[in-house]
Amino acid sequence: xxxxxxxxxxxxxxxxxxxxxxxxxxxxxxxxxxxxxxxxxxxxxxxxxxxxxxxxxxxxxxxxxxxxxxxxxxxxxxxxxxxxxxxxxxxxxxxxxxxxxxxxxxxxxxxxxxxxxxxxxxxxxxxxxxxxxxxxxxxxxxxxxxxxxxxxxxxxxxxxxxxxxxxxxxxxxxxxxxxxxxxxxxxxxxxxxxxxxxxxxxxxxxxxxxxxxxxxxxxxxxxxxxxxxxxxxxxxxxxxxxxxxxxxxxxxxxxxxxxxxxxxxxxxxx
Amino acid sequence: xxxxxxxxxxxxxxxxxxxxxxxxxxxxxxxxxxxxxxxxxxxxxxxxxxxxxxxxxxxxxxxxxxxxxxxxxxxxxxxxxxxxxxxxxxxxxxxxxxxxxxxxxxxxxxxxxxxxxxxxxxxxxxxxxxxxxxxxxxxxxxxxxxxxxxxxxxxxxxxxxxxxxxxxxxxxxxxxxxxxxxxxxxxxxxxxxxxxxxxxxxxxxxxxxxxxxxxxxxxxxxxxxxxxxxxxxxxxxxxxxx
Numbered sequence: 001x002x003x004x005x006x007x008x009x010x011x012x013x014x015x016x017x018x019x020x021x022x023x024x025x026x027x028x029x030x031x032x033x034x035x036x037x038x039x040x041x042x043x044x045x046x047x048x049x050x051x052x053x054x055x056x057x058x059x060x061x062x063x064x065x066x067x068x069x070x071x072x073x074x075x076x077x078x079x080x081x082x083x084x085x086x087x088x089x090x091x092x093x094x095x096x097x098x099x100x101x102x103x104x105x106x107x108x109x110x111x112x113x114x115x116x117x118x119x120x121x122x123x124x125x126x127x128x129x130x131x132x133x134x135x136x137x138x139x140x141x142x143x144x145x146x147x148x149x150x151x152x153x154x155x156x157x158x159x160x161x162x163x164x165x166x167x168x169x170x171x172x173x174x175x176x177x178x179x180x181x182x183x184x185x186x187x188x189x190x191x192x193x194x195x196x197x198x199x200x201x202x203x204x205x206x207x208x209x210x211x212x213x214x215x216x217x218x219x220x221x222x223x224x225x226x227x228x229x230x231x232x233x234x235x236x237x238x239x240x241x242x243x244x245x246x247x248x249x250x251x252x253x254x255x256x257x258x259x260x261x262x263x264x265x266x267x268x269x270x
Numbered sequence: 271x272x273x274x275x276x277x278x279x280x281x282x283x284x285x286x287x288x289x290x291x292x293x294x295x296x297x298x299x300x301x302x303x304x305x306x307x308x309x310x311x312x313x314x315x316x317x318x319x320x321x322x323x324x325x326x327x328x329x330x331x332x333x334x335x336x337x338x339x340x341x342x343x344x345x346x347x348x349x350x351x352x353x354x355x356x357x358x359x360x361x362x363x364x365x366x367x368x369x370x371x372x373x374x375x376x377x378x379x380x381x382x383x384x385x386x387x388x389x390x391x392x393x394x395x396x397x398x399x400x401x402x403x404x405x406x407x408x409x410x411x412x413x414x415x416x417x418x419x420x421x422x423x424x425x426x427x428x429x430x431x432x433x434x435x436x437x438x439x440x441x442x443x444x445x446x447x448x449x450x451x452x453x454x455x456x457x458x459x460x461x462x463x464x465x466x467x468x469x470x471x472x473x474x475x476x477x478x479x480x481x482x483x484x485x486x487x488x489x490x491x492x493x494x495x496x497x498x499x500x501x502x503x504x505x506x507x508x509x510x511x512x
Contacts, residue, residue: 100361102365108361113469117471229471230472230477231470231471232469233477234466234467235463235466236372238371240462243482246478
């Protein structure tokens with residue numbers, strides 16, 4: 001989101017770099033601290049599952065809808081999971097209505113890869129007529145306010161919404177698919193959590209704010225499942241990383257993912 | 271090919287050793303009208319990359335007063351995969367275009383050309399797994415061919431895991447059936463990773479192994495890129511000597 005605000009104020013960049021190189025943040029956090037995270041589930045009635053997550057002032061709502069349709073051509077015997085992200089124009093003065101841009105596509109694809117790589121659903125069971133009709137699980141991410149780190153906010157919202165989702169069950173009668181009127185909870189097998197860091201100067205800082213994203217050199221997102229396995233990595237931004245920095249980022253991501261996972265687990269019990 | 275058949279072999283589905291690259295061939299200066307260009311065959315991937323610029327930015331409002339803007343477009347031809355794909359850019363194409371830009375930008379002295387644009391167009395003619403890494407390899411050679419000053423070359427290849435083995439430079443089948451795929455781009459002289467993505471599931475130690483192995487692959491590809499450039503520019507140097 002480096003270019004969000006147009007041409008970066010060089011003064012702001014200098015200031016943020018100075019503060020970070022002294023081991024501090026503009027908002028008083030430590031380099032590896034998250035802002036306050038709030039997770040609420042079941043916020044919508046018409047969606048099969050929903051969640052609202054706030055990390056600091058970044059605010060994302062996720063809605064899960066489950067339908068029936070054709071499978072992907074390359075996986076005819078598997079259900080479909082689709083993630084889509086929408087940067088609504090209410091989220092920031094520089095967000096404009098229109099077709100998805102590079103950044104909203106990246107956001108959706110990184111969240112999507114995290115869920116898919118971790119195999120959070122048993123896709124082999126989401127089939128009605130093999131090769132023809134399967135369950136389609138849509139996760140729509142709605143960005144309502146932007147203050148940095150939309151990937152972590154969205155990934156938490158997606159998994160929280162999926163965990164609470166109750167899907168309509170369809171039956172096959174005489175080669176036709178029809179709703180049975182029954183509902184069952186969607187079985188979520190894994191809990192991948194994304195941890196995003198940015199590099200500013202020589203420091204890696206966790207959970208970047210909008211100001212920090214504006215001046216960052218690079219951004220790295222690492223998604224970790226509950227067994228400590230990595231399920232997605234995405235680097236963006238116009239700088240390079242050393243192997244030592246990669247190792248450090250993995251350590252941070254593993255720790256932070258475990259801490260943030262507790263927030264969705266707390267929700268599941270509520 | 272069945273998965274079982276592959277499992278029982280010690281070698282890979284195409285007969286390679288685990289840490290062996292596919293045959294790779296790069297030719298620079300293949301497009302007469304481009305400022306710089308390159309053609310790459312990496313396995314059965316066939317990709318042509320053209321570079322235009324530094325040239326005037328259109329539309330003008332996108333021009334940056336202090337730097338050139340690198341624009342990348344990754345595009346798959348309808349006949350590059352089976353079944354035919356729509357020529358319209360997909361979400362995947364858009365994301366790859368973006369990560370290609372991030373992989374190449376750190377190597378280019380963009381600040382030398384304020385207000386201008388450098389356009390890199392990668393056309394995938396045939397796809398065989400690892401198109402983004404092959405495109406980056408060719409794009410780097412094409413940028414040098416265009417005479418754009420660079421800090422280092424960017425070399426790129428993937429490592430991953432299939433049947434619990436860590437392997438280098440995944441082919442299409444390994445990409446689709448494997449447990450993980452880690453594409454990496456690397457600046458060999460500067461020692462910096464400029465593309466890092468992952469698909470699949472890996473414990474942290476195996477992920478590190480994959481990155482290290484991919485970097486080894488990048489170092490080999492770096493030599494191929496140098497050869498491609500020497501082949502074109504080495505000849506010119508000799509002509510000048512006479």
